Amino acid sequence: MSQHSFTKIGVIGAGSMGSNMAMLFAENDMDVSVFDTKPENIDNLTTVFRDGLDAKYHTRIASFKEYRLFMESLGGASVPKLLVLSIPHGSPADEVLKDARPWLTRGDVILDGGNEWYENAQRRQKTLQPQGISYLSMGVSGGYQSARHGPSISPSGDKTALDAVMPLLERFAAKDPKTGLSCVVNMGPAGCGHYVKMVHNGIEQGILGIVSEAWELMYKCLHIKLDDIAMIFNKWGSEGELKRNFLINIGADICGRHHPEGPPSHVLNEVQDKVVQDADDSEGTGVWSVMEAARRHVSAPTISSAHFFRIASADRSQRLCVVENLGQDLGAARKQQVDDGFRDNFLEDLRLAVYCACLASFVQGLNLIARASEDEGWEVGLANCIRIWREGCIIRSEYIADLLQPVLEREGKIMNVLTLKPVGDEIRRTFPALKRVVATALEWNAHIPTLSASLEYYKYCAGIHLPSQFMEAELDYFGAHSYDKKSEGPGEVKKGKHHFEWKPA
Numbered sequence: 145m146s147q148h149s150f151t152k153i154g155v156i157g158a159g160s161m162g163s164n165m166a167m168l169f170a171e172n173d174m175d176v177s178v179f180d181t182k183p184e185n186i187d188n189l190t191t192v193f194r195d196g197l198d199a200k201y202h203t204r205i206a207s208f209k210e211y212r213l214f215m216e217s218l219g220g221a222s223v224p225k226l227l228v229l230s231i232p233h234g235s236p237a238d239e240v241l242k243d244a245r246p247w248l249t250r251g252d253v254i255l256d257g258g259n260e261w262y263e264n265a266q267r268r269q270k271t272l273q274p275q276g277i278s279y280l281s282m283g284v285s286g287g288y289q290s291a292r293h294g295p296s297i298s299p300s301g302d303k304t305a306l307d308a309v310m311p312l313l314e315r316f317a318a319k320d321p322k323t324g325l326s327c328v329v330n331m332g333p334a335g336c337g338h339y340v341k342m343v344h345n346g347i348e349q350g351i352l353g354i355v356s357e358a359w360e361l362m363y364k365c366l367h368i369k370l371d372d373i374a375m376i377f378n379k380w381g382s383e384g385e386l387k388r389n390f391l392i393n394i395g396a397d398i399c400g401r402h403h404p405e406g407p408p409s410h411v412l413n414e415v416q417d418k419v420v421q422d423a424d425d426s427e428g429t430g431v432w433s434v435m436e437a438a439r440r441h442v443s444a445p446t447i448s449s450a451h452f453f454r455i456a457s458a459d460r461s462q463r464l465c466v467v468e469n470l471g472q473d474l475g476a477a478r479k480q481q482v483d484d485g486f487r488d489n490f491l492e493d494l495r496l497a498v499y500c501a502c503l504a505s506f507v508q509g510l511n512l513i514a515r516a517s518e519d520e521g522w523e524v525g526l527a528n529c530i531r532i533w534r535e536g537c538i539i540r541s542e543y544i545a546d547l548l549q550p551v552l553e554r555e556g557k558i559m560n561v562l563t564l565k566p567v568g569d570e571i572r573r574t575f576p577a578l579k580r581v582v583a584t585a586l587e588w589n590a591h592i593p594t595l596s597a598s599l600e601y602y603k604y605c606a607g608i609h610l611p612s613q614f615m616e617a618e619l620d621y622f623g624a625h626s627y628d629k630k631s632e633g634p635g636e637v638k639k640g641k642h643h644f645e646w647k648p649a
């Protein structure tokens with residue numbers, strides 16, 4: 145819709161993402177106005193910008209506590225404006241858009257950079273479109289550090305409006321160090337940019353589970369010192385299958401980080417074992433990814449097991465009640481005495497197991513995007529997803545991107561990434577290590593919800609004969625649900641034609 149070339153941008157939401165994006169926009173030749181509903185957040189910005197931004201850009205940023213002044217700084221109601229939302233999902237964004245209405249005009253472009261439920265994005269786009277206002281859903285990834293230096297971006301919506309802002313987004317986004325390409329691609333129609341970001345966070349959730357489980361095996365079972373785990377993660381993240389895997393890279397920093405003052409002590413050791421952002425609804429992406437996988441019939445156990453693990457972790461006092469009820473800590477990972485040879489072999493297996501499970505998380509996320517894209521008619525390119533995830537985002541993983549991007553580019557539309565030859569080769573090569581790690585970890589009583597779910601995922605997705613044969617018979621027995629016969633070949637994903645009268649009613 146908009147043909148306007150914007151020189152000013154208004155950021156709504158001055159939290160960790162919004163304030164850092166504001167600084168990056170200022171460095172990208174934009175005059176930036178920032179607004180937040182909470183005056184204290186605007187007061188804090190003076191310090192944030194003073195400490196975080198070269199003084200020569202300070203005059204490019206103005207912050208506002210009053211909506212009217214903020215909008216007027218962008219030209220008021222008579223001039224097309226470019227706005228970025230960086231606020232919590234759901235009703236806050238609806239409220240912001242409602243409050244902004246008096247100043248919105250034909251030609252305005254609104255980039256919603258929050259983690260939003262894609263149907264909310266579609267609804268907003270539909271409401272604003274008739275007034276000539278382009279609402280674009282724009283996934284932004286990489287946390288506040290990338291918001292400051294270049295995030296990975298998945299925008300979508302009206303093509304003309306997106307074309308108008310693409311040069312800015314290309315300057316603003318992270319750059320793939322290999323090709324120099326910007327990690328931003330137009331993902332397609334309204335809503336799908338947020339969907340891609342949601343799945344990014346689902347994959348992220350899976351990898352977070354995998355890396356945490358690997359950490360426990362090293363720290364609690366093999367009692368490797370944190371500073372040594374930092375070195376192991378560093379090595380893993382610098383070459384081979386886990387090269388430039390962001391969550392491994394930051395894992396090294398986390399394990400090596402001591403308090404700057406006082407006697408040596410690791411910051412990690414003071415962190416409580418609760419992940420609460422699903423349980424308190426402050427983040428939606430993890431919950432939505434699991435819901436979407438179930439709703440669209442895409443098997444995604446790496447993502448969902450990591451999610452259910454997180455949920456159980458959130459309420460520590462409940463867990464303590466259960467421990468008391470059982471009279472024991474069922475999940476106490478056991479310390480092992482192993483020789484150096486065993487330890488080295490196990491660590492190499494663990495590295496490959498982490499890779500194999502991370503690949504499962506990617507496969508499941510991509511399969512979910514493929515399914516949703518097919519259902520919704522979005523035509524999201526899976527290779528484009530990998531392209532934008534090469535830098536600036538939390539699931540960045542160079543080896544996996546190098547594996548997947550070329551084959552996805554070659555194949556075009558694909559519904560199941562597990563059917564791709566290079567992916568099959570990698571799973572065959574690393575699956576035995578994953579299996580050995582899961583078996584050993586079980587013996588050691590370590591927590592492995594994500595690793596074991598990934599193992600089982602591969603086993604049943606690449607299984608010729610599954611015990612679901614028995615499940616199908618039971619379903620037919622009590623519910624007359626009917627079944628296909630083995631003699632008939634694979635058949636379709638449809639209710640079978642045969643019923644056996646196991647027991648008359």
Ligand SMILES: NC(=O)C1=CN([C@@H]2O[C@H](COP(=O)(O)OP(=O)(O)OC[C@H]3O[C@@H](n4cnc5c(N)ncnc54)[C@H](OP(=O)(O)O)[C@@H]3O)[C@@H](O)[C@H]2O)C=CC1
Nearest residue numbers: 157158159160161181182230231232233236258259284287
């Ligand atoms: N943190 C991260 O790593 C990432 C976050 N995101 C997404 O980006 C968005 C912002 O995240 P983040 O910066 O971390 O969150 P923060 O909570 O740090 O910042 C959000 C800001 O928006 C303000 N706000 C809340 N409601 C409104 C409103 N109705 N109008 C204007 N401002 C409002 C908040 O004010 P108050 O203090 O009063 O709540 C706060 O200042 C979220 O959607 C998040 O999911 C995306 C990628 C990464």
Ligand SMILES: O=C(CO)[C@H](O)[C@H](O)COP(=O)(O)O
Nearest residue numbers: 285286287345427429430538
């Ligand atoms: O969007 C993000 C990163 O990409 C945010 O960090 C978000 O808070 C991650 O949360 P979750 O793991 O619940 O998706």
